[in-house]
Amino acid sequence: MRKIFTGAFFVSVLLTQAQEPAANPTNMQFSAVKHWSAVMSYTPPQGVDGFIVLRNISPVTDVPQDGVTYERGQGIGSSKVIHVGGATIIPVRELVENTTYHFAVFAYNGYGTNINYKQSDPLTGSLTTPASDPGAYYQSIDTAAPDFLTKLTTLLQNHTFQSYTPGYATNVIPNLFERDTINNQKVINCEYTNETTIYTPPFSFSTLQYNREHVLCKSWMKTYSMYGNNITDYPEGADYFNLLLTKAAPNQARSNNPLGIVLNTQQTFGPSKFGTDNTGNLVFEPPLNRKGDAARAMFYEIVCYNGKSGNWGFDFLLSQGPEQNVNVLKLWHQQDPPDKFERTKNELFYSLQNNRNPFIDHPAWVNCINFDSLLKTAACSYISSSTHDAPPVWRCYPIPADNYLQIELPDASHQTLKLYDISGKLQLELHVSSTLATIDVSQLNAGLYILELSHKYYATPHRQLILLE
Numbered sequence: 001m002r003k004i005f006t007g008a009f010f011v012s013v014l015l016t017q018a019q020e021p022a023a024n025p026t027n028m029q030f031s032a033v034k035h036w037s038a039v040m041s042y043t044p045p046q047g048v049d050g051f052i053v054l055r056n057i058s059p060v061t062d063v064p065q066d067g068v069t070y071e072r073g074q075g076i077g078s079s080k081v082i083h084v085g086g087a088t089i090i091p092v093r094e095l096v097e098n099t100t101y102h103f104a105v106f107a108y109n110g111y112g113t114n115i116n117y118k119q120s121d122p123l124t125g126s127l128t129t130p131a132s133d134p135g136a137y138y139q140s141i142d143t144a145a146p147d148f149l150t151k152l153t154t155l156l157q158n159h160t161f162q163s164y165t166p167g168y169a170t171n172v173i174p175n176l177f178e179r180d181t182i183n184n185q186k187v188i189n190c191e192y193t194n195e196t197t198i199y200t201p202p203f204s205f206s207t208l209q210y211n212r213e214h215v216l217c218k219s220w221m222k223t224y225s226m227y228g229n230n231i232t233d234y235p236e237g238a239d240y241f242n243l244l245l246t247k248a249a250p251n252q253a254r255s256n257n258p259l260g261i262v263l264n265t266q267q268t269f270g271p272s273k274f275g276t277d278n279t280g281n282l283v284f285e286p287p288l289n290r291k292g293d294a295a296r297a298m299f300y301e302i303v304c305y306n307g308k309s310g311n312w313g314f315d316f317l318l319s320q321g322p323e324q325n326v327n328v329l330k331l332w333h334q335q336d337p338p339d340k341f342e343r344t345k346n347e348l349f350y351s352l353q354n355n356r357n358p359f360i361d362h363p364a365w366v367n368c369i370n371f372d373s374l375l376k377t378a379a380c381s382y383i384s385s386s387t388h389d390a391p392p393v394w395r396c397y398p399i400p401a402d403n404y405l406q407i408e409l410p411d412a413s414h415q416t417l418k419l420y421d422i423s424g425k426l427q428l429e430l431h432v433s434s435t436l437a438t439i440d441v442s443q444l445n446a447g448l449y450i451l452e453l454s455h456k457y458y459a460t461p462h463r464q465l466i467l468l469e
Contacts, residue, residue: 017066018110021048021118025088025105028125035097035129035347036175041089042123048107052117053083053090060104060124064117073180079104082180094179096340097347098131132343134361137350141358143368149303149376152358156304159355164238167352168212173203175348177245191290192250193270213246215297217256220321222309236308240349241357242301244290250274254284258324259294261285281323292336295329296359299371304355306374313374326371327448327467330422331399333359333366334465367450367463370422378424396451400467403442409435409453416454419466422447441468 025042032039040053052070054060062077064070074081082103083090095101105123109116141151162171179187185200190210197208205211218224218231231237250269260283262273271287286294302312310316314324338346338360346360358365370377395408409415409432417437419428427444430437449466 016114018049018108018114018116020116021045021107021109024107024118024121025051025123028103028105028123030092030125030127033127033129034095034351035132035344036093036095038092038095038127038129039089040092040103040127042105044088045107048118049109049111050084050086050107051088052081052106052108054079054104054106055082055092056080056102057099059102059126060122062104063119063122064106064108066116066119067113069112069115071182071184073182073185080180092127093175095129096344097129098340098343100126100128102126132347132361134356137356138358138361143365146376149306149369149374153303153306156300156355156358159235159353161235162238162240162352164212164232167238168240168243169203169205171352172240172348173245176345178203188245190247190250190270191244191293192246192272192286194287195247195270197247209248211246211248211251213244213251213254215242215244215259215294216301217319217321219256219319220317220324221305222312222316222318223305224318226309236301236305239301239304240353241304242297244294244297250284256319257282257284258320259284259286259298260325260328277325288336289339290336291332292334292338293342295333295336296338296342296357298324298329299333299359299366299369300357302371302374303358303369311374313370313372315372316374329371330366330448330465331467333363335399337363364463367422367465377422396464396466400469401441402469403440405439405441405451405466405468407432407437407439407451407453409437409455418452418454418461419444420450420452422449424450444468 023045025044027043029041030038031041044051052064054062054076056079058078060079062079064076070076070081070084072081072084082092103125107118141155142148173188177188181187181198185198186203188197189195190197192213199208218229218237221231221236223234223236224231227234227237250272253267253269253274258281260277260281262275262283262285263278264276265273266275267273273285275282277283302314306312314326315322342360346357350356368377396405407417415432417430417432417439418426419439420426427449428439430439446469449468450463451466452461452463454461
């Protein structure tokens, strides 16, 4: 009983809580399951006002508290609220491929401070998103064939055009980047700065000062001389695989300069840097978790659009394209392999454009191509479509190497190490019976090399990319 003073009188008000629901929902089901989203449904009990749904990457043990009203996007312990209301069919977003998510649904009665949850025996269930899988998409591609690169370009070019505006904002942002937060707002992060931006939908590039960053710059493209900035009206300028979601500031600082390793920093944007590299050229360096993504975006773009107004190898691009150091891109490709987010992005874009990024699906295919001239390399003769995309259990350092390369090996049994240049020509061969090997590389030219390990544990040799300074 609470006494409330109103003028000259005290009024006694009895504060009561709504009646607790007799039961929670039953029969949790999922439909329209994709790598990035799904639809959940459940059967409601009779006589309840609504439901709260929690999601977690572990079984849900968190419980809503009576008298507390929650919002979608709010946290309860380690769980996130993904729905509050009377609906029994709800969208499930913010997912990535090949991941198990756990859910709990609680019924409630009442609203505001008198809300009462059925805290015991919630409806629980889990959903595992499908793993990224190209299926038969590459069935016509043979890396050992002389026409490997031509066929790959033909395959990638055969795709469905998606608009730069408004397509990216309506099809990509909500499915890939956008997350729920309180006050019916959304959250996104810049892929260059990791900066968090909160906004009230709909998403607006101009209002939020965000860009669709062309990783392979528009001005580098062979067709830019014909289309100019209108190139975004054409597939090569609007291709989603070549776009990152970034704040305007780092995008403008990068301008049309190459990507590279910054030694002398002029500007920073969170973990990203802009400045000069070891040759004195201006370069932009993305954060570690986007370096491989950026490299694979460039590799895709030049292979996909090769032949449109000429050769799209880096040596033949416009503006500052020929200054792009391919060895740096290949190093980043190795250091930052495709993660779940990038593979999810690959699947989303496949659903929209009907083509894929082969260097996400088959990272080893990078060794098959000289991206400066855009010619097939001799290395492709021993790299197949199923080449070892998982990293072997051995380690090389330092990277980049100067005079000597140290290799930690699986054991002390007999092993063979071979070092090839990027064209596939054998440079060194070493037979080792120890867990540590040292290779003298002081007489080799700077550049990217392929280190191959033959070991009894491996049915076929394992390979790593090595950068020599």
